[in-house]
Amino acid sequence: MKITTITAIPLSYRLPEGKTVTMGVGSTLKRDAIIIRVETCEGITGYGEAHPGRSPGAVTSLIHGTIAPLLIGMDATDCIGTWQRVHRMQLSSHGLGAGAALALSGIDMALWDIRGKAANMPLYQLLGGSKRRIKAYAGGIALGYQAKESLAEEAQEYLARGYKALKLRIGDSAKVDIERVKHVRTVLGDDIDILTDANTAYSMADARRVLPVLADIQAGWLEEPFACNDFASYREAAKITPLVPLAAGENHYTRFEFAQLLEAGAVQVWQPDLSKCGGITEAVRIAAIASAYRIPINPHSSATGLNHAATLHFMAATENAGYFEACVSKFNPFRDMFGSPFAIGADGCVEPLDKPGIGLEIDESIFKDYPVIDGPGYVVKF
Numbered sequence: 001m002k003i004t005t006i007t008a009i010p011l012s013y014r015l016p017e018g019k020t021v022t023m024g025v026g027s028t029l030k031r032d033a034i035i036i037r038v039e040t041c042e043g044i045t046g047y048g049e050a051h052p053g054r055s056p057g058a059v060t061s062l063i064h065g066t067i068a069p070l071l072i073g074m075d076a077t078d079c080i081g082t083w084q085r086v087h088r089m090q091l092s093s094h095g096l097g098a099g100a101a102l103a104l105s106g107i108d109m110a111l112w113d114i115r116g117k118a119a120n121m122p123l124y125q126l127l128g129g130s131k132r133r134i135k136a137y138a139g140g141i142a143l144g145y146q147a148k149e150s151l152a153e154e155a156q157e158y159l160a161r162g163y164k165a166l167k168l169r170i171g172d173s174a175k176v177d178i179e180r181v182k183h184v185r186t187v188l189g190d191d192i193d194i195l196t197d198a199n200t201a202y203s204m205a206d207a208r209r210v211l212p213v214l215a216d217i218q219a220g221w222l223e224e225p226f227a228c229n230d231f232a233s234y235r236e237a238a239k240i241t242p243l244v245p246l247a248a249g250e251n252h253y254t255r256f257e258f259a260q261l262l263e264a265g266a267v268q269v270w271q272p273d274l275s276k277c278g279g280i281t282e283a284v285r286i287a288a289i290a291s292a293y294r295i296p297i298n299p300h301s302s303a304t305g306l307n308h309a310a311t312l313h314f315m316a317a318t319e320n321a322g323y324f325e326a327c328v329s330k331f332n333p334f335r336d337m338f339g340s341p342f343a344i345g346a347d348g349c350v351e352p353l354d355k356p357g358i359g360l361e362i363d364e365s366i367f368k369d370y371p372v373i374d375g376p377g378y379v380v381k382f
């Protein structure tokens, strides 16, 4: 079954007035996504999602101009071979490293969708997993910077839906972050898992002030206090308290960068994103490396239902899977445009879908509602 066509479809929407969320990377103005469609000579079509990397036009151009021609004519079920070819020709030397990883991720996800459809199996089954309950936390672009009272109110909305864990955006200022996390812990009580994400906005001084407080409130982790490649700071911050693990991975690409995290010895929770890290093929490898070191995999999940659904399949087939990041963004039409990718239960858990492949029906007529708007999706106050 040969690959005949690879098409990247960039999509965008602007956040309506009043729906902007502010966090460590800035305030959201718009959101983008790239849907990948792979067609085969046998008429089976697969879909995947590539993260836009704040430049959806550039990633789309990279796919059409450079990566697709490498793969046309290859066997669509050869996930290892296609991965290896893109790595050899794009990632391993001069070829736009992170951009190529984003592009490859979406194509690889679509190829797994094809494999599942060809085998008439849901992806979790094809990957060797089972339909099991997976713990979820309320995440996505939500619980951003705001008054501590309204933050606690927003958190309570998610608990009312069934969530037993949620993620607060910190990285504002150490003082304000401390006030917010303490207040939310007081309001929610001790039975809810509070996770925190600084989106790379901390200095070491901030980490020294905030980490002991996160230990006091029994936070589940501190995510991305520093830039993705600042291994020295991660190593230093990991010494501050043994009680709050550091988490990272949504900005790390391929098993080779995760191996660097391992060597840094400072990140105890890994968060590969299937639409960024090199796809499902690579996420399986990353999880295998992590399992040997008792590191849990808590995938980051991006914009559309395709990534959410694929992530659940992957987690259902991963021994060391932790939490699923459930997107609870107040305004994210990309999450639900192919139907609902997950449903939170009263037990705070979700399950993978049961149809062949990723399990979502893609109606492309909806794409006309989201014409791409190129450029970055966040504004930052400098």
Ligand SMILES: [Mg+2]
Binding pocket: 197, 199, 223, 224, 250, 300
């Ligand atoms: Mg994050």
